[in-house]
Amino acid sequence: xxxxxxxxxxxxxxxxxxxxxxxxxxxxxxxxxxxxxxxxxxxxxxxxxxxxxxxxxxxxxxxxxxxxxxxxxxxxxxxxxxxxxxxxxxxxxxxxxxxxxxxxxxxxxxxxxxxxxxxxxxxxxxxxxxxxxxxxxxxxxxxxxxxxxxxxxxxxxxxxxxxxxxxxxxxxxxxxxxxxxxxxxxxxxxxxxxxxxxxxxxxxxxxxxxxxxxxxxxxxxxxxxxxxxxxxxxxxxxxxxxxxxxxxxxxxxxxxxxxxxxxxxxxxxxxxxxxxxxxxxxxxxxxxxxxxxxxxxxxxxxxxxxxxxxxxxxxxxxxxxxxxxxxxxxxxxxxxxxxxxxxxxxxxxxxxxxxxxxxxxxxxxxxxxxxxx
Amino acid sequence: xxxxxxxxxxxxxxxxxxxxxxxxxxxxxxxxxxxxxxxxxxxxxxxxxxxxxxxxxxxxxxxxxxxxxxxxxxxxxxxxxxxxxxxxxxxxxxxxxxxxxxxxxxxxxxxxxxxxxxxxxxxxxxxxxxxxxxxxxxxxxxxxxxxxxxxxxxxxxxxxxxxxxxxxxxxxxxxxxxxxxxxxxxxxxxxxxxxxxxxxxxxxxxxxxxxxxxxxxxxxxxxxxxxxxxxxxxxxxxxxxxxxxxxxxxxxxxxxxxxxxxxxxxxxxxxxxxxxxxxxxxxxxxxxxxxxxxxxxxxxxxxxxxxxxxxxxxxxxxxxxxxxxxxxxxxxxxxxxxxxxxxxxxxxxxxxxxxxxxxxxxxxxxxxxxxxxxxxxxxxxxxxxxxxxxxxxxxxxxxxxxxxxxxxxxxxxxxxxxxxxxxxxxxxxxxxxxxxxxxxxxxxxxxxxxxxxxxxxxxxxxxxxxxxxxxxxxxxxxxxxxx
Numbered sequence: 001x002x003x004x005x006x007x008x009x010x011x012x013x014x015x016x017x018x019x020x021x022x023x024x025x026x027x028x029x030x031x032x033x034x035x036x037x038x039x040x041x042x043x044x045x046x047x048x049x050x051x052x053x054x055x056x057x058x059x060x061x062x063x064x065x066x067x068x069x070x071x072x073x074x075x076x077x078x079x080x081x082x083x084x085x086x087x088x089x090x091x092x093x094x095x096x097x098x099x100x101x102x103x104x105x106x107x108x109x110x111x112x113x114x115x116x117x118x119x120x121x122x123x124x125x126x127x128x129x130x131x132x133x134x135x136x137x138x139x140x141x142x143x144x145x146x147x148x149x150x151x152x153x154x155x156x157x158x159x160x161x162x163x164x165x166x167x168x169x170x171x172x173x174x175x176x177x178x179x180x181x182x183x184x185x186x187x188x189x190x191x192x193x194x195x196x197x198x199x200x201x202x203x204x205x206x207x208x209x210x211x212x213x214x215x216x217x218x219x220x221x222x223x224x225x226x227x228x229x230x231x232x233x234x235x236x237x238x239x240x241x242x243x244x245x246x247x248x249x250x251x252x253x254x255x256x257x258x259x260x261x262x263x264x265x266x267x268x269x270x271x272x273x274x275x276x277x278x279x280x281x282x283x284x285x286x287x288x289x290x291x292x293x294x295x296x297x298x299x300x301x302x303x304x305x306x307x308x309x310x311x312x313x314x315x316x317x318x319x320x321x322x323x324x325x326x327x328x329x330x331x332x333x334x335x336x337x338x339x340x341x342x343x344x345x346x347x348x349x350x351x352x353x354x355x356x357x358x359x360x361x362x363x364x365x366x367x368x369x370x371x372x373x
Numbered sequence: 374x375x376x377x378x379x380x381x382x383x384x385x386x387x388x389x390x391x392x393x394x395x396x397x398x399x400x401x402x403x404x405x406x407x408x409x410x411x412x413x414x415x416x417x418x419x420x421x422x423x424x425x426x427x428x429x430x431x432x433x434x435x436x437x438x439x440x441x442x443x444x445x446x447x448x449x450x451x452x453x454x455x456x457x458x459x460x461x462x463x464x465x466x467x468x469x470x471x472x473x474x475x476x477x478x479x480x481x482x483x484x485x486x487x488x489x490x491x492x493x494x495x496x497x498x499x500x501x502x503x504x505x506x507x508x509x510x511x512x513x514x515x516x517x518x519x520x521x522x523x524x525x526x527x528x529x530x531x532x533x534x535x536x537x538x539x540x541x542x543x544x545x546x547x548x549x550x551x552x553x554x555x556x557x558x559x560x561x562x563x564x565x566x567x568x569x570x571x572x573x574x575x576x577x578x579x580x581x582x583x584x585x586x587x588x589x590x591x592x593x594x595x596x597x598x599x600x601x602x603x604x605x606x607x608x609x610x611x612x613x614x615x616x617x618x619x620x621x622x623x624x625x626x627x628x629x630x631x632x633x634x635x636x637x638x639x640x641x642x643x644x645x646x647x648x649x650x651x652x653x654x655x656x657x658x659x660x661x662x663x664x665x666x667x668x669x670x671x672x673x674x675x676x677x678x679x680x681x682x683x684x685x686x687x688x689x690x691x692x693x694x695x696x697x698x699x700x701x702x703x704x705x706x707x708x709x710x711x712x713x714x715x716x717x718x719x720x721x722x723x724x725x726x727x728x729x730x731x732x733x734x735x736x737x738x739x740x741x742x743x744x745x746x747x748x749x750x751x752x753x754x755x756x757x758x759x760x761x762x763x764x765x766x767x768x769x770x771x772x773x774x775x776x777x778x779x780x781x782x783x784x785x786x787x788x789x790x791x792x793x794x795x796x797x798x799x800x801x802x803x804x805x806x807x808x809x810x811x812x813x814x815x816x817x818x819x820x821x822x823x824x825x826x827x828x829x830x831x832x833x834x835x836x837x838x839x840x841x842x843x844x845x846x847x848x849x850x851x852x853x854x855x856x
Contacts, residue, residue, distance in 0.1 A: 039777060046784055152784035160775060171777075231792055231828065255787075260831075267465040274652065277824055278466035279477050283837030290835045297832035302792055305823050 007033035007168070009353055010187055010196040012175050012210055014038075015045035016151075016339060017331045018202035019158035019169075020346025021353075023079070026165035028350055033196065034159075034167060035189060037174040038273070041155035043204060044309035045339070049227060049249045049261040050151045051240055052340045054117050055090045055143035056106070058316050060364035061341070062115060067360065068344035072147060078343065080164075081157035084150030086254060088238035091121060093133070093140035093292065099244040103141045117143050132236045134292050140244075148240055148251055151339055158342070175203075178213050185327060198327040198353055205270055205310045207318075207332035211367065214325045218333070218370050219313050224268040224275040224306040225261060225336050226282060230299040232256035246288045258299060260289055263336050266306035275306040311335040319345060319365035321352060329353060330367055376838075379405035379452070381705050382476060382489035384459050384647065387415020388691050389683025389698035390495035391442040397702040398451035400711050405487070406446075407457040407478055413446070414439055415497055416517065417691040420525040431552040432524065433545075435587070435691070442695065456480055461824035462492065462651045462679075473678060477825070477837070484833035491678050491705050494648055495698060498641035498684035501663070501744055502797050503538060504751045506609040508637065509759055512616025516546050516638035529555040535619050535632045537561035537608055540640040540742040541588065547595045559630065560595070561605040561621055563639065565745050572740035582734025602628075606747060610635050639744040643685050646794060649822040651679055657815040661688060661739055662749060663800060664819055672701035680705060688739075689732050696728040750804050757805070758798040760791020768802055772809040779803055779820045792828055795820045 009025055011018045014036025022032040036042075052072050054065040076082050094100045103120075110118050121142040127133060159169060174190040178199060185199045201210040208220035237252040247262035264285050266275040282304065289296050312318065312333040322328035331349050334341065344360070351358040381397050383390045386408035398404040406413075414421035418439025429437050446453075459478040467475035473490035500517045507513065516536060522528040529550065534557050536547055547557055579585055595601075607622035611629075620629045642663035645655060654667045654675040665687040672680040682701035683694035700721055707717040751757065751765040763786045776782050779789065779802050788802055789795035795802075799820050807814040 039781065040775075041781075041784070152781070156775060156781075156785070228834075229790075230831070269465075276463055276465045277461070279461055279463065279824070279834070280466070280837055280839045283834050284839050286831045286835035286837075289831060297830065297835070299831045300792075300828045301825060301831055301834060302828050303790065303794070303823060304825060 005193065006195045007031060008196060009033070009198045009200060010035060010185065010194060011200045011202055012187075013202035013204055013207070013332075014040035014159065014169060014171065015043065015202060015204050016041070016155045016158060016342035017334070017345050017349075018200070019155055019162055020342045021200055021202060021331065021349040022167040022169075022346075023158050023162035023165070024346040024350035025353065026162050026167045028354060030350070030354065031166040031168070032162075033194060034169045035173050035175055035187070035194065036169065036171050039171045040159045040169060041152050043273075044307035045155045046152040047227065047305055047307040048151045048225075048339050049251070049259060050084070050148050050339060051090065051249060051337075052085070052147035052149055053090050053143065053240070053337070054340070055141065055146055056092050056118075056242065057337070059109070059113065060316055060361075062113075063361055064341055064344050064348070066117060068341050069145065069147075071343035071347070072149070072340070075149070075343070079157040079161040081153065081160075083154040083157055085147060086149070087145070087147035088240070089142055089144040090146035090240040090242060091126065091140045091142045092242045092244050093126070094138045094244055095136070095291070096138070096245065100138050102244055107141060117145065119144070129239065130237060130241070132293055132295055133241075134294055137292065142239070146240070154342070158346070175210070178210065180325065180327075183327075198329070200329045200331065200349055200353065202331050204332055205308045207310055207330070211330065214322050214328055216322060216324050216367050216371070218318065218367065220333055221311045221313075222268060222270040222308060223311045223336065224266040224308050225263045226266045226277055226285075226304060226306045228260040228282060228285070228301050228304045230258040230260075231302050233258060233299060236295075241292070243288060248285065248288045248292070250289060250292070257302075258296070260285060262288075268306070268308060270308060273308065275308065277304050277306060309334065309336060309338070314369075317341075317365055318367045319348060319362050320367060323366075323368050377405065377485065377487035379403050379487065379489050380709050381405070381491045381493065382407065382474075382487065383493045383495055384408075385415060385495035385497055385683070385685070386410065386413040386453070386455075387417060387495060387497045387683060387694060388439070388442060389497070389685075389694040389701070390415070390493070391446045391698070392695045393493055393495060393682055393698035393702035393705075394451040394453075395442070395445040395449040396699050397706055398449035399445075400706045402706050402709055402711050404449075404451040405489070406451055406453045407459055408453070408455055409458050411455050413443060413453065413455070416521065418442070419521050424524050425527040426524065426553070432549055433552070436524070454480065458827045459647065460827045460829055462647070463824075479829055479833055482830070482833065484829060484836050486837065491709055492680070493672070493701050493705055494679065494681045494685055495683045495694075496644045496647055496685045497694070498688055499644045499796060500638060501640045501642050502801050503637040503639050503748060504755055504757055504765070504801055505637070505748065506753075506755050507611055507616070509756055510610050510612050510616045511614070512612065512633055513610045513635045513637065516542060516636040517641075519636045520546050520549070523549060523553065529553060533558050533632045534634045534636065535559050535561060535630065536636045536638075537563065537605065537619070538638040539564045539744065540638055541584075541738055542641070543638050544592050544595050546636070546638070547599060548591045551595065551598055557599050558632070560599050560601045561608065561619070562601060562603045563605050563608065563745055563748060564603070564742060566604050568741050568743070572737050575734075575737035575740055579734040579737035583730075584734045584738070608748070639748055640742055641684065641688055642800065643687060644796075645685070646796065646822055646826045648674065648681055648685065649819065650824050650826045652676060653679060653681070655819070658687065660743075662744060662804075663688075670700070671704035672697060673704060689735060692731040693728055696724045696731060699724045700728070749801065750808050751801065757801045758786070758788035758791065760793050760797070761787040763788040763798070765805060768805045769809050772806055777806070777810065778817055779806060782806065783820060789820045794822065794826065
């Protein structure tokens with residue numbers, strides 16, 4: 001078997017997490033082989049809302065999200081590209097008293113855990129910052145240091161930098177079967193067999209199939225959050241606005257177009273890798289936008305799409321070593337909020353692969369949590 | 374919000390859509406025809422009921438043939454909704470996917486939904502992009518757009534007008550303007566020398582076709598009246614804020630002429646935005662350098678319940694579109710259970726013969742008027758994507774960064790992401806990537822297109838209904854789809 005057919009680490013899936021893992025390994029001198037069934041960044045990694053968001057994170061994710069944000073601030077040093085990074089904060093707005101109560105409870109929780117990255121923003125400050133927001137909005141919780149970036153550009157930058165440091169990317173190659181033989185993984189693919197002592201499962205919406213081969217079935221649900229984008233509009237918004245009681249993610253990009261997301265889901269067939277936008281659901285999303293920003297009624301929707309990714313029942317990812325196999329690791333199931341975590345998850349995975357451990361608190365993301373019940 | 378029902382939805386009221394609607398409705402199929410224009414006719418018979426150009430000699434007898442399609446359509450009982458823009462076709466998220474499609478469309482700024490068991494797309498052709506330096510300057514128009522102004526408003530171009538490109542429409546429009554008493558200063562033909570030889574194998578069919586006699590007469594009249602320059606290379610539109618002059622090279626000499634209006638045309642290609650967004654499979658047609666939906670002889674696509682008729686299923690011209698519409702309608706009536714296959718086949722017989730006659734001679738045109746490489750695969754800072762002002766060099770250089778296909782290019786340069794949704798750049802971008810990578814165009818593919826295929830306002834979208842029933846149905850479908 002020739003050298004091109006073996007690697008120190010095989011990473012299944014060329015999304016942001018796979019590419020970031022390849023980059024961090026390459027920085028440490030470990031050359032990985034990324035096997036991607038389509039092309040790098042084809043699904044959720046390339047077409048998500050691009051939020052660099054610590055705001056409103058699951059408590060278990062906060063340490064990782066804060067550490068990742070530090071990497072985002074220096075993203076150009078990491079990948080030689082600014083990734084379209086723009087720091088204008090993120091705000092979770094309260095539309096009614098119930099929202100206010102939910103946000104106050106959230107802030108009490110943050111305070112009790114010693115986190116200071118989320119703070120209250122009253123209605124006056126909010127309106128000063130976003131004059132076009134509906135006068136009925138009662139304020140919100142802001143993560144003023146949060147940001148946004150361009151998802152496809154980011155994923156491609158991670159890939160390019162990783163490749164420049166020795167990582168290899170195989171595109172258009174599907175992984176079929178994984179077999180452990182004499183301390184090596186033999187990974188059979190649509191392009192023959194590749195071998196490595198270590199395999200990292202970054203297969204996103206298809207990751208449960210790899211996990212199942214390792215006797216670790218997981219209740220992964222493939223999902224397809226929908227996005228809309230408008231034609232260019234006059235500048236009216238800097239921070240990203242997210243919803244509290246209703247799903248919404250709303251931001252205006254530097255080019256003037258407005259990106260509308262928030263997790264409303266398309267119909268999807270993950271084997272065909274096809275999705276169909278649900279316009280009645282998008283209509284509900286449009287109503288939320290028009291309520292919060294009345295001038296958006298006249299905004300012209302130009303395109304819509306939906307990326308495919310994995311959601312776990314508890315809406316936090318699986319990160320860590322396989323409990324059933326040697327030389328096997330997982331990073332998947334980011335449940336529609338994995339983009340911001342990309343830089344740090346690659347670092348964590350490289351630490352796990354090389355040292356067998358990480359200082360980051362990843363116990364909540366253990367794959368064993370699904371076998372206990 | 375009303376949700377209209379129909380058995381057969383036809384999109385587009387050109388020759389294919391009009392004839393299909395007439396025959397389907399006459400067979401008892403509950404038929405609805407949606408069309409973007411205010412009056413039927415499509416592009417070829419644009420404004421056939423309303424044109425102020427009443428002198429029939431100006432637009433010619435082929436144009437006025439369109440009027441003959443209207444009577445059977447009106448008599449058939451088919452419903453007609455003008456000014457209607459279709460922007461989505463859903464099946465899996467429709468309240469009852471087994472019962473067909475849910476179609477989103479807008480009329481006068483109001484969004485509506487309708488349910489259809491069968492859909493026939495008759496959305497016709499669009500002009501092939503003609504990316505030359507300066508093609509975005511005011512004063513540079515497509516010949517088709519100029520022709521629409523002539524048909525619908527009787528409008529004629531400015532003082533010094535140049536017509537450039539290739540294809541039968543180039544001569545037709547020159548002839549129509551000639552008839553209307555408008556002077557065209559020069560025709561710049563981009564057809565490279567040697568093309569006639571390549572087209573010769575098809576010349577026998579051409580000589581037996583109706584195109585021959587009519588076409589020869591028309592070309593003769595145009596040639597007698599307008600100076601024609603052949604083998605034009607290096608075509609450029611020049612000017613500060615608007616077109617001031619046209620530059621070109623012929624036989625190694627560079628020429629320049631003052632001009633107020635440059636009309637460009639290098640053939641038509643199927644309008645694939647709806648069919649692509651619907652998920653229909655498409656093939657690359659290497660003879661005509663364009664994408665076209667995969668259809669069988671009846672116009673049935675790879676998707677059950679969706680047919681395509683007319684130029685949208687592959688360019689064959691207006692008369693062929695009429696018969697392709699009739700055949701697709703017979704098939705739809707059969708699929709919907711109004712007639713059996715034997716009746717369909719029997720009724721179809723005269724249409725097959727007529728279709729064969731109508732397409733005879735086209736291969737000659739296609740070979741003769743194949744758009745030259747230079748004008749399909751531009752270089753340098755020539756703009757490729759008009760909406761986002763992306764140049765040919767940017768596209769070519771981005772291939773080197775690892776952008777291997779049009780969708781990656783979209784994410785990187787935003788080409789194809791503006792309001793035209795790739796209509797003006799899609800072919801060019803696919804061909805440029807193929808050239809840079811040295812692989813055939815079919816391997817490169819095309820932009821992945823999604824609904825809405827036409828822009829609509831957020832307010833329109835917000836007015837869509839979301840009943841509890843539909844919500845439950847959607848959840849049910851998601852569970853099924855996600856399993």
